[in-house]
Amino acid sequence: xxxxxxxxxxxxxxxxxEQTSYRxxxxxxxxxxxxxxxxxFFIGQLFDGALTPGDPDLAExxxxxxxxxxxxxxxxDAVLGSLPDRIRGEQTEGTLEALMATSSPAPLLVxxxxxxxxLYAAARAAILIVAGVLLFGASVDATPASFAAAVVAxxxxxxxxxxxxxxAAAFTMVFKQASTVAGMLGAGVALLSGVYFPVGELPxxxxxxxxxxxxxxxxxxVRAGTLRAEVDVVQLALVVVAGLLAIPLAMPVYLxxxxxxxxxxxxxxx
Numbered sequence: 001x002x003x004x005x006x007x008x009x010x011x012x013x014x015x016x017x018e019q020t021s022y023r024x025x026x027x028x029x030x031x032x033x034x035x036x037x038x039x040x041f042f043i044g045q046l047f048d049g050a051l052t053p054g055d056p057d058l059a060e061x062x063x064x065x066x067x068x069x070x071x072x073x074x075x076x077d078a079v080l081g082s083l084p085d086r087i088r089g090e091q092t093e094g095t096l097e098a099l100m101a102t103s104s105p106a107p108l109l110v111x112x113x114x115x116x117x118x119l120y121a122a123a124r125a126a127i128l129i130v131a132g133v134l135l136f137g138a139s140v141d142a143t144p145a146s147f148a149a150a151v152v153a154x155x156x157x158x159x160x161x162x163x164x165x166x167x168a169a170a171f172t173m174v175f176k177q178a179s180t181v182a183g184m185l186g187a188g189v190a191l192l193s194g195v196y197f198p199v200g201e202l203p204x205x206x207x208x209x210x211x212x213x214x215x216x217x218x219x220x221x222v223r224a225g226t227l228r229a230e231v232d233v234v235q236l237a238l239v240v241v242a243g244l245l246a247i248p249l250a251m252p253v254y255l256x257x258x259x260x261x262x263x264x265x266x267x268x269x270x
Contacts, residue, residue, distance in 0.1 A: 008112045017117035033128055039064045041136050048178045055198055055224045060139040060261030061170075064190035064227065067132040069195040071125040072154050072222050076161030077186045078213065079114045079119035084172040084182050086113035110169055110254060111162065118158055125154075149236050153218040156243030160214045163246035170257035193218050203254075214242040 014257045019025070044062035058065050132138040132163035142150070168182040190196065199210040210216055224230040 002103045003106055004112075007108055008115045012114040012119065016140060019116070019120075023264075029124070033124065034131075036070065037067070037128065037132060037136060040070065055200070056228060057198065057220075060227055063132070063136060064138040065198075065223070066196055067129060067136075067138050068226055069219055071128045072133075072157055072219060073190055073193075073195045073215070074125055074128070075118065075121045076157045077190075078117045078161075079143055080159055080165045080186050081169065081182050082114040082117035083110060083162070084168040086169075090127055110166060114162065114165065117168060118243040141229045142226050146225035146229045146231050148225075150222045150229045151235065152227070153221035153239050156239045157215060157218045159243035159246050160218070161186075163250035166247065166250040166254045170254040173261050174255040174256070189213060189215055192216075214246070217242070 012124065041063050044064075044066070047062055120247035129138075133140055164185050165182065168185065171181055192202065192206060192211045193199070194210065195215075198217055199207055202210055217235055221236050221239055224232060
């Protein structure tokens with residue numbers, strides 16, 4: 001059996017070679033990121049002070065608030081969209097059955113398929129934050145400990161969304177299409193988790209849902225660590241526990257979808 005690092009490296013190498021053969025998407029992505037930062041900056045100029053007076057996360061202005069939410073959410077959204085898209089791509093190219101026949105376990109194959117997108121999203125998030133600080137004046141206040149807490153929470157965001165991506169991949173395995181489902185999940189979680197505005201601005205019912213989402217907890221840790229140099233150890237522990245449990249809870253659904261597809265002989269159907 002091929003070791004996990006070799007499998008992940010093979011997927012990353014394949015995806016890198018594929019992506020670098022098409023240069024325009026990189027340019028378009030940079031343009032989109034620049035446009036988003038500019039849009040958030042001017043929204044902040046318009047609405048600073050209009051959201052929840054006294055909220056510590058908004059003390060440095062709306063742009064700084066949304067910069068970190070947008071960058072961290074991008075990590076999760078990348079893996080959420082990547083996993084079902086990879087399964088769909090293997091289906092349409094006729095390689096899914098051969099992939100599943102290898103000695104590598106199915107959980108490793110599905111997670112390795114999103115490795116490149118996570119690395120790309122991490123680089124993009126770092127560029128966004130640096131650009132936000134240098135070009136738009138976003139404020140950062142962090143100690144080594146609080147920065148480390150923010151990084152750990154961001155890694156847990158990847159785990160949360162990987163679990164959602166695994167569920168979407170399971171849906172793809174059975175029903176062949178899941179891009180709309182993944183998009184709806186991402187948009188809904190972003191709306192409820194305080195990516196673009198504080199959860200406290202939501203109506204009471206939606207606020208209650210938002211406060212239960214692990215992404216909300218993770219963003220609280222990230223913003224506390226990068227904007228106020230604070231670490232809430234209890235909240236960080238909750239984020240880590242939720243992150244470690246997310247994929248094991250989602251994986252049985254994915255494995256069941258594979259067994260069903262094999263039983264029905266539909267791995268090669270698209």
